[in-house]
Amino acid sequence: MPAPYPDIKAPLLPHQIEDALADLAVTFPTLCTRTVFAGKTFKNKSQSYIKIAKGGGVRPAVLVTGGVHAREWAPPDALVTLARNLLVAYTTGADIGFPAMAVTPVGGTAVTYKPWAIKFADVKGIVENLDLYLFPLVNPDGREFDLTPPIDAIGWRKNVSPQAGGNIGVDLNRNFDIIWKFEDYFDVPVYKSRYGNTTPASTDPAADTYRGPGKHSEQETKNVESLLDTLPIGYYVDVHMAGRNILYSWGLEENGDVPTMTFQNAVFNGTRDGLPKGDSKLPVGRTDYQEYLPDDPPHRIRSRGKFGADIMRDAILRSAGGGALPASGTPQWTHSLYVSGQSAFLYLPVGGGPNSGCSDDYACSRQFLNPARQPLFAYTLEMGHLEEQFFHCDYRDVPGHFRKINREIHAALFGLFKVVVTSAQPTPPEPPLQRVCLIATATLGDPAHPDVRYLRHLRDERLRATPAGAKAADLLDRVYYSFSPAVARHLEGHPRARAIVRALVIRPLVAALRRLFGPMAPDRPPDPPDDGKKQEQAQEQADARERRQADGPGPAQADGQGGIR
Amino acid sequence: MALLQIDATSEVLTGLSEVEELYVVKPSLESLGADRYRVGGYAAESVIPDLEARGCVVTVMMSTDAIERFNRQVEDSIAPSSPDV
Incomplete structure (x- = not known):
């Protein structure tokens, strides 16, 4: 179907969504490419995603998914609309316009919203500077089931694959290969003591949140994982319903600073508490486990992740005000105010704690499993509200629920896209460093400085060579990383203090350790034959860099601070 | 099933997991201040x-x-x- 496209007035069926994607690829062949996944769903449905981009080259990539949960009608339709709007606007040189609208909340009176537009300049910037991947309908079998008469009041959440005991369906958002087997990750009795005898996912095939018979057992899950594994995604957004929430990582535990506290570290298996800081349910003597999410430069993953969520929240509010923030307390403000928060603990008062096997955590985890990946920010959007009938929103002009949610999805995503394309290009990660010596790195200015490498070598290879040594190293890590991030941040901003710590602490310490333990054995990358000379050169270069830094912050430091640029 | 808006304290809300006939939509949780919360759900x-x-x-x-x-x-x-595609 050629443009102009009509407004969507009822939930699209899965084949209509596939047809719409195919149509876009045919109508806009230089801007939009469609890829069909090799595997088919249990109901033998083909699935596809599209890429929207003009030109090539290395640039940020964003993946947006929708329809993971069958009953959440609006996201797939809004993502199809977004793709159409983006392509038509870019081709015609026009803004994406949203007319004035009146929306009637359930049980309330109509609220009017001013016209709002996404400027062509922003459309152009996005199409020409971003690789945008859209996978609007992850769960077509489930959506078809949900839309098959008689439609159920609550709706269907899972897919429809046959399960044990004659049950059907797996909750795809508990099926991803990230702490899927939550029994290994958590101290389940502690978790249950806090969250009302529930678990991070259900093992009951009859339950709404059934995790499936195995990690990524479902084709739909594999499809999303394959995109996150093979594409250079820097930002992932999974659009759900409902609750007006914007969630950022992690969803599996509280965020923390200790590099050894990771989902990969088996030392913590069965002892992770899943509790927020200070919770009384933490067993006496137990260290509060927090999943590592670094906030160190250059990527500042934690603060930039939150910043991206706040950007989307504010963009939705601005769209409600016709482009400007509505005054606090006005109906436009009240009915469009989303909450941004860390995924793990946003629903505490109703027994909602960390979850396992979720898409956003799977996305976030990629950068820790593969250090070569660029920094990756992952979000879950919970669009719509009780007063917009939750999952089964009304598509008619009156009351206008879908129209409002569609506008909010556009606002949130374009707000994020705009920040992504105007930010600095993703910085290549430093060489794989499992555990960074923060103070030594801050003092010496380079994680590859010979002295930093030597300290890391002592701890990670000499000390960890025996089980007892590994335990001691873990203890050392916990103590060290309880204070070192703050000290390192202080040193980064104070060149004189850096010079003093370097001269009076780090250098004498490393010299003494070298005398005591001897030189470092050749390690990765393999040292060349003239190792000594190379190390001397590296030392000279590092010293020169230190001297420059001691003279004051340079341009790199000035640019390296703050959130998403 | 009716669509319900439920206001309660955190203690009361936590206890709602015992009501098998109630389906709470957890992401709909909103704070009303003073340890009162609002959540949506479905029940007869x-x-x-x-x-x-x-x-x-x-x-x-x-x-x-x-x-x-x-x-x-x-x-x-x-x-x-x-025809509306």
């Missing part, structure tokens, strides 16, 4: 007295009949012959 109207006895203030946003009428209307509008 017959469950409302139990919820109120637990200390909830319940508002019926859509009755069971209203939801059924809405769903029949949607079924008509999504017939496969619909």
Whole structure:
């Protein structure tokens, strides 16, 4: 179907969504490419995603998914609309316009919203500077089931694959290969003591949140994982319903600073508490486990992740005000105010704690499993509200629920896209460093400085060579990383203090350790034959860099601070 | 099933997991201040007295009949012959 496209007035069926994607690829062949996944769903449905981009080259990539949960009608339709709007606007040189609208909340009176537009300049910037991947309908079998008469009041959440005991369906958002087997990750009795005898996912095939018979057992899950594994995604957004929430990582535990506290570290298996800081349910003597999410430069993953969520929240509010923030307390403000928060603990008062096997955590985890990946920010959007009938929103002009949610999805995503394309290009990660010596790195200015490498070598290879040594190293890590991030941040901003710590602490310490333990054995990358000379050169270069830094912050430091640029 | 708005304290809300006939939509949780929260959910109207006895203030946003009428209307509008793609 050629443009102009009509407004969507009822939930699209899965084949209509596939047809719409195919149509876009045919109508806009230089801007939009469609890829069909090799595997088919249990109901033998083909699935596809599209890429929207003009030109090539290395640039940020964003993946947006929708329809993971069958009953959440609006996201797939809004993502199809977004793709159409983006392509038509870019081709015609026009803004994406949203007319004035009146929306009637359930049980309330109509609220009017001013016209709002996404400027062509922003459309152009996005199409020409971003690789945008859209996978609007992850769960077509489930959506078809949900839309098959008689439609159920609550709706269907899972897919429809046959399960044990004659049950059907797996909750795809508990099926991803990230702490899927939550029994290994958590101290389940502690978790249950806090969250009302529930678990991070259900093992009951009859339950709404059934995790499936195995990690990524479902084709739909594999499809999303394959995109996150093979594409250079820097930002992932999974659009759900409902609750007006914007969630950022992690969803599996509280965020923390200790590099050894990771989902990969088996030392913590069965002892992770899943509790927020200070919770009384933490067993006496137990260290509060927090999943590592670094906030160190250059990527500042934690603060930039939150910043991206706040950007989307504010963009939705601005769209409600016709482009400007509505005054606090006005109906436009009240009915469009989303909450941004860390995924793990946003629903505490109703027994909602960390979850396992979720898409956003799977996305976030990629950068820790593969250090070569660029920094990756992952979000879950919970669009719509009780007063917009939750999952089964009304598509008619009156009351206008879908129209409002569609506008909010556009606002949130374009707000994020705009920040992504105007930010600095993703910085290549430093060489794989499992555990960074923060103070030594801050003092010496380079994680590859010979002295930093030597300290890391002592701890990670000499000390960890025996089980007892590994335990001691873990203890050392916990103590060290309880204070070192703050000290390192202080040193980064104070060149004189850096010079003093370097001269009076780090250098004498490393010299003494070298005398005591001897030189470092050749390690990765393999040292060349003239190792000594190379190390001397590296030392000279590092010293020169230190001297420059001691003279004051340079341009790199000035640019390296703050959130998403 | 009716669409319900439920206001209660955190202690009362936590206890709602015992009400098997109630389906709480956890992401809909909103803070009203002073340890009072609002959440949405689905239940038959017959469950409302139990919820109120637990200390909830319940508002019926859509009755069971209203939801059924809405769903029949949607079924008509999504017939496969619909040209609206």
